[in-house]
Structures are given as C-alpha cells and as structure tokens.
Amino acid sequence: MDRAEERLAHLPPLPQPFTAESLAAALAEQRGRAIIMRPLLAAGPGLPCGLWLAFPTWDLVCYAADGSALLREQIKLHELAHMICDHRGDLDDTALAAMLPGCSPRLVRRKLGAQRVSALGRTSYTNAQEQEAEMLATFIAERAAEEPLRADRLLISLADRRPPRRREETP
Template sequence: MNSGVSVSAAVDELALGETFTFDELVAAVQRRRQRRLRIVELTDLSDRNGLCAVLLSTNAEDLIVHARTDSVLHRQQFVLHELAHMILGHEIDADPDGPDFLLPDIPAETRRRLLRRQNLDTAEEVLAETLADHLAAAIRGSAQQSSRYQEIFG
C-alpha cells in the first residue's frame, strides 16, 4: 500500500481542506468516531520513560494521554501521531496470550497496543507518523492562532 495515497485519502475524508486548526481536527475526529475525545498530559510521565503517548478507548469516549516535554513540537507530534492512528482506523490486534502479568490493571487491548508501540518500524507506525507530519503542516498553515491548540501545546 502506498502511504502517500493512504495519507491523502485519510485527510480528504476529514473534509477539512488544506489548512485547519487543531480544534477543527479534533472536532472532525470526534464526528467521524461518534464519541468524545479528551487529551490529557501526564506530568509524571516523560518521553524519557519510553512512552510518549497512548490512545485509550472506551465505548463512550477516546482518551489520548501524552508525556510531558518542554518541546511544543514534540508534544504536538505525540498527540497528532495518536490522532493519525484513529483517523487511519488502526485497530488493536486480538491476542489472547498477551502478557497480562506485566500491566494487570490496564485492559488487555490497551496493553497490546502499548507493547506493540515499542516497534516503530511497522508499516502501521510509519503510516501514522507520516499522517501526523501532514496534520502538523496543515495546522501550521492555518491562519487562526487562538484555539485549544494553544491551550494544549503552549
């Protein structure tokens, strides 16, 4: 699969145009997924811990939890990467033999996604990062500066 075509198709499906604000992107993702999306920074988590961000999903809402970093662009990329997985419809593989003893308080689907994220060379991860880069460029190109983007990314 050509990642450029997939990324273009994913962006086109959002119907946001060539430039958009962070708020417009979040609203489009919420509409598409038909559920609320919350974005939360965990101040005790650092990108130095090896976990930059994770997407948690329930039947009612999606939650992107991201690590604290002093770099605005780095934080943006954490969140946009997770949004890209949502936009691309990347699903969690069912693996009944997942290591539940490592993280017993975290649902099995979330554990599998966390552990799978350590391999950043998969086609799914490369595609998500490509889309995140495209989204970042579109947001930077937006003329509107006052939005939740400033609240989240400083």
Template sequence: MSASFREIRRRCEAMASSLPLPQPFDARTLCRRVARRRGRPITLNPMNGGDSGVLGLWVATDQADMLFYEATTTPPHQEHIILHELSHVLCDHYPARLSANELTRLLMPNLDPAMVERILGRTTYGAVEEQEAELLASLIRQRAQREAAPDRETTDVADRINAVFDWPKPRHD
C-alpha cells in the first residue's frame, strides 16, 4: 500500500523543519551538518552526465555517502540536485542494485564497483521515492528562504523568477 501525497508531504515537512539549516543557506554546509548528525561522511562530487541524462546520483558505500551532481549546470540547479540527492539519503531510499558494468559506466572508471552497496540515479527509483525526494528538496529550499527573510512575503512574480535563477533583484527606483 503506497502512502498518500498528504502523508508524504507531512513526513517531508517534519523532516525539513528538523534539519539544522545554515544561515546563510548553503547546500554543501547542510550536507556537512547532516553527515555529522548521522555519523557518516557525505562527499559531494561534480560529474559530467553528458548524454546519459543523469543529473544527480547517490552512491552509498560501506564508509560514506557520495552525492554526485551535474557540473555543467547553473549553481542554483546544482544546489537543487544536491538537495534532491541529500533528500534520498534523509528518506533512506533503497533502489535496485546495479551491475558492476553499469556502475563503472555511470560513475567513473576509477571507482571500484565492489565497494558500492547501493546507488540512486534519477532513472532507477520509483515514482513515490522521486516525489518524496523532490518535495523534500523543495521544502528545504523554501524553509531556507523564509528564514533568510522572515519579514518578507514574496508575492512579486519577477522576484520569484529571479530567485529561481539566482539573478539579482530588479531595482524599483
């Protein structure tokens, strides 16, 4: 029996509100804090997904969680990918195992496939896990924005678009 979206949202909201968000917000700092809290290292690794279509990946080894993110996209998009993959870690998702050949092809030739216990790629997990990770990543970002400017309610469409692309705010002279 699958969880309803309402249950998933409630679970994600509780998780997002319990995270030790840094101020100013930075996804990399959040990863370090989560790693400390879990007692397990999290490494961030830029990758070039190229034609594979893979933008982010979570690889869990016996010693650490490795988050891979697309290196050739914008910094705000990289941050969202990192938050998405971190959300898979936080939700403790378990995907199907990949073969050693698939691991080598997807990751890098110098990574020993024998050390990998589990792996997450955007195309290998179910819709519920994808929704949960995407929702949690978005809720983390929303909380960070609220805490950064608690007195400001963003209603201006241009401000929201600029925030998504990390562009400077327009001047209203």
C-alpha cells in the first residue's frame, strides 16, 4: 500500500453530499482553522493551476477559474490532499509577486499577518509531494463517487422489481 492509499484508509467518512467544499468544511473543523476557497485570478504558463497558502491561523485554497467543473473539483481536492498529507513548502517573494501582480509581497505578508507563508502550488507533477497529493485527490474522488452510486443502484434495483404498469393505469 502506498502513502496515498494509507492516508485514504485513515480518513474519516466523507461528508455526504460530497463536494470539495464539504470536505474543506470538515477539514477546517477537524484542524481548527478556517479554509477559504477562491478562484485564481492569474493563469498562464508557469503559474500554478492550484495553490494552497497556509497562514498562521487560516488556509487559502486557490484553483484555476477556467476549465471544466470536474477539473476545478479535482484541483480543489488536490490542494486539500496537501493539507491531509501535511505537506510543506515556502512561497518566496518572487513567486508571490508573480501570483499577485501589482502587489508588494511585503505588503501582502503584513496585511495577512504572516512573515512566512507556507505554500504549495502545482505547475507539474514531478516531485513526490505533488504526486502523492494527486493520487490522494483521485482516491478521495473515487471513494466519494462510490457511496451515492451504491444508493442509486439500490433504487434502480427496487424500481426494476416493480411490476410494469398497464396503459390504463397510467394517469
């Protein structure tokens, strides 16, 4: 069993109905820290499509605003997976300036109350943390999809056992 599968095995039951936002709310409660989710305003080559910023008392998850709903959901789950895995990274002033054009990194840090901002942003999947987060995000999405499908299968099964209606019985 690899690390992502291990982490999935130790996760509590996923919230139902499941969305990345419902998972974020459950994680925020468990961790005792607010998690705010917002679309990224800047997009382009070399910039991350998803980003997790960990401030001293709260977390910010940013995701690409373009792309399909499924892609946005996967990006959000990927960033939440970084939290679950307790991954760490530091956002230097150059990267912060690139993501927040026109803003002084020093001013941003002062306004946010953080001298150091822990950040992970994905532009590729070349390092172990990115690969683990993507695997865990995929496993979470698969597990979340299983529960409603089981209920749907039961309803379909029960519906299939009803005798067919005759034409004269239909209203």
